[in-house]
Amino acid sequence: MRVSVDLDVCQGHGVCHMSAPDVFELDETDGHAIVQVDPVPAELQDEAQLSADSCPERAISVS
Ligand code: SF4
Known part of the structure; x- marks a missing residue:
């Protein structure tokens, strides 16, 4: 499986990090x-x- 995030669309809610902390980290500056x-x-x-x-x-x- 490949996974990618469209950073033009991402609003930094962090739902992905809560759902899959080993797959997604959040940028410290903008939350993306x-x-x-x-x-x-x-x-x-x-x-x-x-x-x-x-x-x-x-x-x-x-x-
Ligand atoms: S932080 Fe994660 S859940 Fe929130 S918009 Fe970006 S990709 Fe989606």
């Missing part, structure tokens, strides 16, 4: 999501998918 692992290992794929589904801005893409 930073992908930590790409490709996403098998054990984290459910979390990554949950984050993509939960992002209020639909900024996360998985493929």
